[in-house]
Amino acid sequence: MGYIIPIKSREQYMAALRVLDELPGTWSSRGAAELREFYVTPEHYAALVEAGIVKDIRTKSNGRGKKKLAKKTKS
Numbered sequence: 001m002g003y004i005i006p007i008k009s010r011e012q013y014m015a016a017l018r019v020l021d022e023l024p025g026t027w028s029s030r031g032a033a034e035l036r037e038f039y040v041t042p043e044h045y046a047a048l049v050e051a052g053i054v055k056d057i058r059t060k061s062n063g064r065g066k067k068k069l070a071k072k073t074k075s
Contacts, residue, residue, distance in 0.1 A: 002042070002045075003041075003044075005040060007037065007038065015051070019047055020040070020048075
């Protein structure tokens with residue numbers, strides 16, 4: 001299983017290339033210059049997260065959170 005990472009800027013693209021070129025294994029890139037995506041292995045993805053290039057989507061979040069109930073007033 002791998003990950004699809006959308007690239008949003010040229011700086012992010014260049015930083016990702018620097019990290020991916022240092023790691024063993026296969027990765028691929030597709031898309032036009034403005035809509036580029038990387039297809040990477042879990043090891044590559046972990047290295048990109050550690051380098052701070054992409055946000056970790058593997059962690060589970062609570063989303064928006066729970067809504068508070070309105071306080072009942074005595075009338």
